[in-house]
Amino acid sequence: MTQTATSTHNKIKPAAAAMSIVNKAKILRDNAGAVYIQHQVDDGGTRFSPLYDGQFEDWLHLTYLNNTGDFLPMSLVKSIFHVIAARSTTAPCVGDVFLRHGFVNGKQYLDLANEASEIIELDEHGWRMAAGFPVAFRRTPTQRAMATPARDGDATRLFDFLNVDSAEDRMLILATACVMLCPQLERPVLSLIGAAGSAKTSAARFLRTIIDPTDPIYNDYRPDRRELSLVFHLNALPVLDNLSPIPPFVSDMLCKAVTGGGFQARAHYTNASVVAYSYRRGMILTSIQIPTAAPDFLSRAVVIEMNRLTEADQCRGLGLTDRFEDALPGILGGILDVVVEAKKILPQLKPVALPRLMDFGHFGAAVAEIVGFGAAQFLEAVRENGRRYRKRGSGSAAPSGHEPLLTAILKLVGGGGGFDGITSELLDAIQPYAPTSLGNGQRWPDSAEKLGVAIGKIRADLADNGFEIIKKASRWGTRIVIHAQEPTVACIVEEPASPFAGEGAGPVNSVPEADCGPNCQDDHDSWITEIPVQVVPETVEASLLVGDQSLPNEPDQEDAAPATETPCQSQSCLQCSNCMRVHGDEFFCGIEMAGDIREDVEAAIACPSFLSSSQSAFIEDWDEGAYISAF
Structure with a gap:
C-alpha cells in the first residue's frame, strides 16, 4: 500500500512541475485559430512560439531540466499539449501573426530578429524603431538577424552586385524587393533564369540576405505537398534554387502561395489532432529555363533572364560578398526610404490598366515613379515581361x-x-x-x-499577345x-509631384492635359483622344447625321439650321474640345467628322464622360458613314 502511494506521488510531482512552467507562459491564438505560447527566454526577451512547431516543446524540456535537474517524461508532453489546446478556446486573440514582415493599421513592420528584438515601424511619414511589440511576430530556428538599416541609404547600390544590365529588368527587381516587405499585398514570384555561370544563384542570395536572411539561404525543394507547405510556412521569402521543370501540382502550389494558401493534415496518426499552415508569400526561383509554362504561374511571375558571365567578369567578382556585406545597411535603408516615399504618392497614383497581380503593379508603379523610372514605363515593362515569356513558354x-x-x-x-x-x-x-x-x-x-x-x-x-x-x-x-494594342499604358499621378523623380520626369501623365478654357468643368485625367465639338441643331430630334446619307423621317440637311461652334448652353454640358456629352433627357453635343469617320466616332464613344452618361449610344453602319443614335 505504501509502495503504491509513493509511486502515485512520484507521478504527480513531474506533472505539477511541468504545469507550473506552462502556467507562467501566456496562451494566445490568432485570427486563424492557431495556438501560440508567449514565454520568457534566457536572454530576458520574449518568444512567441506556435504550439506545434517544436520551439515551445524544446523550451519546455530545457526549462524543466533547469528547474528540476531531471528530464521531462515524454509521456507528459502529449497531455500538456492537450491541456493547452483546451485552454486556447478561451485564450485572447492577438489578431494576425506575421513572419518577418507585418502590417497593422496601415503601418508596415519589419522584424530584425536580432538579439535586441528590434522591430522597424514604417509608414508614409518615415521609418523608425518601434516601441514595444505593436505586432505579433513568430520566429523560426533558421532565421538570421537582418542588417540594421542605415539612414540616407541608396537602394540602387543593389545593382552593383547583380548581373542585370537593362533598366527595365533593374526596375522590376527593385519594385519586387520593395513589395516583398509588404505582406498585405500579393507579391510575385521572381524567377531568375539563365545559363550556368550567369550569377543567378548569387543574385538570389543577395536579395534574400536583404529581405529575409536565413541559414541555409536556399530552401530544400521536394515535390511533396506537405514538405513544400512547410517551406512556405517557415520562410518569409522562400528561395528555391536550380529548379528543374516542375510538375503541375507544384506549379499550382506556387500560385496558391502567392495569392494565399495553406495546408492541413493530421498532427499525429494516433488521434484526430490537426496541424494547419496558412501563408501568403512572394518567392525567388532560379533555373536554367522557366520551370513551367503554366499560364497561371507566368501571370504571377516576374522573369529576369541573366547572361552568362565571362571569365574576366568572374575575376572581378572576387570579394563581392564582403563588399556586399559592407553595403548592406545602406541598401536596406535605401529600400525602406523608397517604400516610405512610394506610400506617400500611392493614393494619387491612378493606373488605367494593371497586371494580374494588381497590388504589385500599383505599388511597383509608385516605386518606379519615386526613383525616376516612371510609373507608366514600369507598367509597360511588367506587361511586356509577361507577354514575352508567355509566348516563349506556352504559345497560345x-x-x-x-x-x-x-x-x-x-x-x-x-x-x-x-x-x-x-x-x-x-x-x-x-x-x-x-x-x-x-x-x-x-x-x-x-x-x-x-x-x-x-x-x-x-x-x-x-x-x-x-x-x-x-x-x-x-x-x-x-x-x-x-x-x-498601344505600346504604352496610361497612368496618372496627381500632385504633389514625386520628390525623387529624375530631371524632367515630374509626375507621370501619359495623357496630354486638355485645355478647354475657363468654362470646362470636366476631369480629363484618362482622356486620350481630342475631338472637336459642334452643337447639334435642336430641330433634329432623334439622331446625329454623319456622312452623306439622310435618315428616314429626318429634316433635309438644307432645311436644318446651320451648325455653329458657339458654346452649348445646357447646364449639364459645357463646351469642351475633348468631349461629347449627352444632355440629360434632351439631346447631346455632336462632333464635326474629319478623316476616317469610324475612327472619329469610336474615339468619341471612348470618352468616359459620354460612357458615364445616363443615356446610351450605339454605332450603326451605313454604306458611306456612321451615325450615333441616342434614346
Whole structure:
C-alpha cells in the first residue's frame, strides 16, 4: 500500500512541475485559430512560439531540466499539449501573426530578429524603431538577424552586385524587393533564369540576405505537398534554387502561395489532432529555363533572364560578398526610404490598366515613379515581361479548349493589319487557319453565334499577345474590331509631384492635359483622344447625321439650321474640345467628322464622360458613314 502511494506521488510531482512552467507562459491564438505560447527566454526577451512547431516543446524540456535537474517524461508532453489546446478556446486573440514582415493599421513592420528584438515601424511619414511589440511576430530556428538599416541609404547600390544590365529588368527587381516587405499585398514570384555561370544563384542570395536572411539561404525543394507547405510556412521569402521543370501540382502550389494558401493534415496518426499552415508569400526561383509554362504561374511571375558571365567578369567578382556585406545597411535603408516615399504618392497614383497581380503593379508603379523610372514605363515593362515569356513558354494557352481559335486569330492579324468586320466575316477569314483535327477538349466554332461567344473567352489571351478586341452592335450584326494594342499604358499621378523623380520626369501623365478654357468643368485625367465639338441643331430630334446619307423621317440637311461652334448652353454640358456629352433627357453635343469617320466616332464613344452618361449610344453602319443614335 505504501509502495503504491509513493509511486502515485512520484507521478504527480513531474506533472505539477511541468504545469507550473506552462502556467507562467501566456496562451494566445490568432485570427486563424492557431495556438501560440508567449514565454520568457534566457536572454530576458520574449518568444512567441506556435504550439506545434517544436520551439515551445524544446523550451519546455530545457526549462524543466533547469528547474528540476531531471528530464521531462515524454509521456507528459502529449497531455500538456492537450491541456493547452483546451485552454486556447478561451485564450485572447492577438489578431494576425506575421513572419518577418507585418502590417497593422496601415503601418508596415519589419522584424530584425536580432538579439535586441528590434522591430522597424514604417509608414508614409518615415521609418523608425518601434516601441514595444505593436505586432505579433513568430520566429523560426533558421532565421538570421537582418542588417540594421542605415539612414540616407541608396537602394540602387543593389545593382552593383547583380548581373542585370537593362533598366527595365533593374526596375522590376527593385519594385519586387520593395513589395516583398509588404505582406498585405500579393507579391510575385521572381524567377531568375539563365545559363550556368550567369550569377543567378548569387543574385538570389543577395536579395534574400536583404529581405529575409536565413541559414541555409536556399530552401530544400521536394515535390511533396506537405514538405513544400512547410517551406512556405517557415520562410518569409522562400528561395528555391536550380529548379528543374516542375510538375503541375507544384506549379499550382506556387500560385496558391502567392495569392494565399495553406495546408492541413493530421498532427499525429494516433488521434484526430490537426496541424494547419496558412501563408501568403512572394518567392525567388532560379533555373536554367522557366520551370513551367503554366499560364497561371507566368501571370504571377516576374522573369529576369541573366547572361552568362565571362571569365574576366568572374575575376572581378572576387570579394563581392564582403563588399556586399559592407553595403548592406545602406541598401536596406535605401529600400525602406523608397517604400516610405512610394506610400506617400500611392493614393494619387491612378493606373488605367494593371497586371494580374494588381497590388504589385500599383505599388511597383509608385516605386518606379519615386526613383525616376516612371510609373507608366514600369507598367509597360511588367506587361511586356509577361507577354514575352508567355509566348516563349506556352504559345497560345486559351481557356476551355479554344487554343485553335486563338492561334488562328493570331495568324490572321499577326501581320499587323488587324481585322474589322462582322462576326460572320471573321468566321470566313479564319477558315484558312482552321486545324485539320482537334485535340482532346479543343473546340472550333462552326457558326457566327459560337464564334461570338468564343471571342469573349480568349479576349485576355489576345491582350497577352498584344491585341485588343472590341465588340459592338451594328445594323448587319455584331461588329468585331481587332487591332494591336498601344505600346504604352496610361497612368496618372496627381500632385504633389514625386520628390525623387529624375530631371524632367515630374509626375507621370501619359495623357496630354486638355485645355478647354475657363468654362470646362470636366476631369480629363484618362482622356486620350481630342475631338472637336459642334452643337447639334435642336430641330433634329432623334439622331446625329454623319456622312452623306439622310435618315428616314429626318429634316433635309438644307432645311436644318446651320451648325455653329458657339458654346452649348445646357447646364449639364459645357463646351469642351475633348468631349461629347449627352444632355440629360434632351439631346447631346455632336462632333464635326474629319478623316476616317469610324475612327472619329469610336474615339468619341471612348470618352468616359459620354460612357458615364445616363443615356446610351450605339454605332450603326451605313454604306458611306456612321451615325450615333441616342434614346
